[in-house]
Amino acid sequence: MEKLLLLGDEAIAQSAIDAGLSGIYAYPGTPSTEILEYVHRSKEAKENKIRASWSVNEKTAMEAALGMSYAGKRAMVCMKHVGLNVAADAFINSAITGANGGLIVVAADDPSMHSSQNEQDSRFYGKFAMIPVLEPTNQQEAYDMVRAGFLLSEKYGIPVLLRITTRLAHSRSGIIRREPLPQNEVHLPGNPKQFILLPANARRQYKSLLRNQVLFEEESESSDFNQYREGKDKSLGVITCGIAYNYLFENFQDREFPYPLLKIGQYPVPRKMIEKLYSECNTILILEEGYPILEELLRGLLDDGKKIKGRMDGTVPRDGELNPNIVARAFGLDEDYGFDVPGLVKSRPPSLCKGCPHIYSYNALNEALNLYSKGRVFSDIGCYTLGALEPYGAINTCVDMGASITMAKGAADAGYVPAVAVIGDSTFTHSGMTGLLDAINDKSPVTVMILDNATTAMTGGQKSSATGRLEDICLGLGVEKEHIHILNPSPKNHEENLKIIEQEINYPGVSVIIPRRECIQTVARRLRDEKKEKQKQEVIE
Amino acid sequence: MKKDIILAGVGGQGILSIAAVIGMAALDSGLQLKQAEVHGMSQRGGDVHSNLRISDREIFSDLIPFGKADLIISVEPMESLRYLPWLSKSGWLISNNVPHVNIPGYPELASIESAIHAVGQHVLINADEIAKDLGMPRSANMVILGAASPWLGIDFSTLESAVRKIFGSKGADVVNQNLMALTAGKEFAMAHHS
Numbered sequence: 177m178e179k180l181l182l183l184g185d186e187a188i189a190q191s192a193i194d195a196g197l198s199g200i201y202a203y204p205g206t207p208s209t210e211i212l213e214y215v216h217r218s219k220e221a222k223e224n225k226i227r228a229s230w231s232v233n234e235k236t237a238m239e240a241a242l243g244m245s246y247a248g249k250r251a252m253v254c255m256k257h258v259g260l261n262v263a264a265d266a267f268i269n270s271a272i273t274g275a276n277g278g279l280i281v282v283a284a285d286d287p288s289m290h291s292s293q294n295e296q297d298s299r300f301y302g303k304f305a306m307i308p309v310l311e312p313t314n315q316q317e318a319y320d321m322v323r324a325g326f327l328l329s330e331k332y333g334i335p336v337l338l339r340i341t342t343r344l345a346h347s348r349s350g351i352i353r354r355e356p357l358p359q360n361e362v363h364l365p366g367n368p369k370q371f372i373l374l375p376a377n378a379r380r381q382y383k384s385l386l387r388n389q390v391l392f393e394e395e396s397e398s399s400d401f402n403q404y405r406e407g408k409d410k411s412l413g414v415i416t417c418g419i420a421y422n423y424l425f426e427n428f429q430d431r432e433f434p435y436p437l438l439k440i441g442q443y444p445v446p447r448k449m450i451e452k453l454y455s456e457c458n459t460i461l462i463l464e465e466g467y468p469i470l471e472e473l474l475r476g477l478l479d480d481g482k483k484i485k486g487r488m489d490g491t492v493p494r495d496g497e498l499n500p501n502i503v504a505r506a507f508g509l510d511e512d513y514g515f516d517v518p519g520l521v522k523s524r525p526p527s528l529c530k531g532c533p534h535i536y537s538y539n540a541l542n543e544a545l546n547l548y549s550k551g552r553v554f555s556d557i558g559c560y561t562l563g564a565l566e567p568y569g570a571i572n573t574c575v576d577m578g579a580s581i582t583m584a585k586g587a588a589d590a591g592y593v594p595a596v597a598v599i600g601d602s603t604f605t606h607s608g609m610t611g612l613l614d615a616i617n618d619k620s621p622v623t624v625m626i627l628d629n630a631t632t633a634m635t636g637g638q639k640s641s642a643t644g645r646l647e648d649i650c651l652g653l654g655v656e657k658e659h660i661h662i663l664n665p666s667p668k669n670h671e672e673n674l675k676i677i678e679q680e681i682n683y684p685g686v687s688v689i690i691p692r693r694e695c696i697q698t699v700a701r702r703l704r705d706e707k708k709e710k711q712k713q714e715v716i717e
Numbered sequence: 718m719k720k721d722i723i724l725a726g727v728g729g730q731g732i733l734s735i736a737a738v739i740g741m742a743a744l745d746s747g748l749q750l751k752q753a754e755v756h757g758m759s760q761r762g763g764d765v766h767s768n769l770r771i772s773d774r775e776i777f778s779d780l781i782p783f784g785k786a787d788l789i790i791s792v793e794p795m796e797s798l799r800y801l802p803w804l805s806k807s808g809w810l811i812s813n814n815v816p817h818v819n820i821p822g823y824p825e826l827a828s829i830e831s832a833i834h835a836v837g838q839h840v841l842i843n844a845d846e847i848a849k850d851l852g853m854p855r856s857a858n859m860v861i862l863g864a865a866s867p868w869l870g871i872d873f874s875t876l877e878s879a880v881r882k883i884f885g886s887k888g889a890d891v892v893n894q895n896l897m898a899l900t901a902g903k904e905f906a907m908a909h910h911s
Contacts, residue, residue, distance in 0.1 A: 290755070348750070348754070350749065504782070520828050524796075
């Protein structure tokens with residue numbers, strides 16, 4: 177079969193297409209975004225009528241995927257790790273309903289927080305939901321796991337979690353494709369009550385999930401993704417999870433690896449394989465990309481067994497992603513080192529683009545708030561979070577999708593008025609609308625600025641859910657018409673914009689200000705595409 | 718054959734176009750490849766890099782260990798210095814010398830250049846000027862790739878055919894411009910390397 181050079185994300189997407197996928201659902205989030213994007217661009221996916229476009233948020237995506245699974249077809253839902261928090265209600269309950277058509281949930285974790293607010297480990301969610309988890313070592317395994325995941329999902333009627341991390345998601349490698357499978361026909365679940373989680377049904381479903389735990393563990397014991405490798409030197413036994421395996425063999429490719437090794441790629445953890453390693457070896461070293469989940473399990477609360485080394489005893493740092501040097505140190509191997517970075521090298525944090533509309537929104541907002549004490553701007557997740565940095569210093573919070581409006585409301589409830597929320601258009605539809613309704617119902621004195629650049633900019637310019645309809649949504653929710661304003665955030669409108677912001681900050685109720693101008697990145701791309709299209713037309717003519 | 722390469726620059730400068738050509742040429746040479754990229758927040762004008770590893774045998778880590786990079790290829794001079802801990806003592810540093818100033822307190826170019834000279838094996842090239850002189854200011858990245866080409870371990874003709882494949886959809890003019898840029902970079906490096 178054909179060999180492709182693909183990002184880990186793209187390998188997952190290609191494999192899903194090849195494994196008879198009927199629909200993929202997602203909200204963009206680094207490092208997961210490229211999965212849906214790939215299916216969206218794929219000619220094969222289009223020919224096979226695979227549904228591929230953005231959802232409003234991860235919860236709606238998860239539910240739609242579950243609905244497709246209910247109808248008997250194979251579905252995938254993708255999100256970044258914190259997106260799984262948003263989807264958690266549907267996700268946990270999908271383990272109780274079970275799946276009909278194969279259902280894979282992809283969670284892309286971001287250890288070291290390259291582009292995230294935390295480094296939570298989605299394997300915990302897998303354990304929480306009590307479903308099988310797959311964790312690939314490399315891009316080819318990611319490809320293979322999607323197909324295996326769909327089959328596993330349909331064999332037990334259970335959603336399967338595929339957990340990846342940044343380095344795998346955003347690293348390219350050669351992938352060998354396999355023969356495509358056909359899509360499923362629509363067919364309803366065998367048990368007509370399994371998706372009705374009334375307590376009586378839910379209890380039955382839950383017992384069945386509990387019974388299946390033994391079978392899931394047996395699957396792990398016999399899975400090709402979990403491998404036991406014998407070793408002569410039993411002074412140490414090593415366990416790797418996911419891409420930790422690569423960093424291990426980066427250090428041992430030119431020397432013999434003398435220890436017994438357990439490579440884990442499928443959970444629940446294969447208990448018998450671990451028992452074998454534990455009984456054979458004097459000390460155990462655990463290398464996990466993420467939280468010390470397996471390490472905690474193995475140590476137990478009392479930690480009174482054999483010596484265990486890993487993230488919890490400092491053999492490996494407690495936080496952050498692994499790399500080849502960290503693993504070399506865990507084995508006491510010599511490391512190379514190039515040259516020191518000269519002192520003159522300055523850090524270069526990301527920043528708002530030159531000409532970005534957010535700059536002018538923040539300039540006006542900063543000036544409007546000059547009269548008041550600091551700490552009044554509650555912001556959200558997106559490019560505009562960069563307004564926290566100099567020279568703007570414009571925002572005071574960034575917590576989770578949608579928290580701007582609700583936190584501003586809470587602060588206003590506490591008497592800290594004026595309180596301003598700053599949220600992007602896509603984040604507003606993701607999780608801001610419900611919070612705005614709370615504020616309206618309470619007549620909270622908050623000023624909500626929806627920075628509308630008509631795209632989901634931070635993740636690369638994906639379609640925003642309600643472009644052109646934001647003011648209608650606000651009106652519909654109950655914001656008073658005279659307190660909704662559309663501004664053009666540009667230098668020449670500064671005075672006019674300032675006046676409107678000052679006026680609404682003084683209004684003791686909910687007001688919504690929408691500074692609206694398209695993201696300069698998407699404008700540039702659109703103009704390029706239009707030019708290309710025009711050239712093509714000219715050639716044809 | 719094994720080359721570990723760090724590509725460096727500032728988000729938006731298009732370092733991945735260099736990676737794409739090397740990657741294509743490596744595949745055409747029957748080599749294995751891993752290429753770790755930076756997506757997300759840093760792409761907004763922050764420092765970005767890519768770890769590109771090519772080899773005739775299995776590549777394990779997506780990330781290059783300290784002191785193992787055979788090449789740092791940078792489209793911005795200060796950024797070329799950020800990854801020095803990864804550069805092998807016998808490695809080469811190839812850098813554009815045109816600063817991208819988007820932060821306060823950006824250092825003097827002269828002091829950056831002397832830090833690059835101190836590294837030892839290097840090529841410092843004004844790729845923007847060379848590209849402009851050739852009448853194709855947008856091909857500076859291919860000039861830099863050309864300047865790195867003597868140390869890539871890949872035949873120059875294979876690089877050229879990769880350029881043809883990658884830019885092919887943009888028409889013959891763009892292909893030829895990029896091929897000329899590649900050659901100009903190579904000639905500069907052969908005449909001016911340390």
